[in-house]
Amino acid sequence: MARIPMIDESAAPPQLKSIYTTIAGKRGGVANVLKIHSLLPQTMEDHFNLYKTLMFDLRATGIRRLLLEMIAVVVSSANQCQYCITHHSEPLRRLLKDDETLAALQRRDWKNLESRLPKESLDLLRLAEKLTLRPAAVQDADIENLRLQGYTNEQILQVILVICYFNFVNRSVLAFGLEVEPDFEATCR
Secondary structure, three states: OOOOOOOOHHHOOHHHHHHHHHHHHHHOOOOHHHHHHHHOHHHHHHHHHHHHHHHHOOOOOOOOHHHHHHHHHHHHHHOOOHHHHHHHHHHHHHHHOOHHHHHHHHHOOHHHHOOOOOHHHHHHHHHHHHHHHOHHHOOHHHHHHHHHOOOOHHHHHHHHHHHHHHHHHHHHHHHHOOOOOOOHHHHOO
């Protein structure tokens, strides 16, 4: 149960009902991470649009969704956000097709991951952990290292925004005490 009320779809006023319908049409349902915005419908719509842009509109940078889902799991693990770990481990499981690597990502087991992932992915995921746990420790060298790994400035911007997005979402989920939806399988497309 969330720490503030969430308006159910059946009781939603017209503007909110329209937003619920749009989200459910694209995802199969409305996840609690979005539903928590029901008291401020415009923030729900904006949140959903930001999520879609960062995680699914890959034309601008070419960063693969696999890597973005890895970031989601690493950041959520660092923040101990079980809700987001659950929500993003499922698509990552489908993309990875490797439960051992998924488990190592969930634990942020860098030693185990060194043999499973390319260096450029590992460096980015380590930066995700660093920015999450020690944001003031990020330095010019961290960004330059990504450039040396072949990431463009646009790609670096996208992955930093994804890291920041999941920190925002994790903190919202934890602050409001959100739980995984009973119909989670339908809402995680």
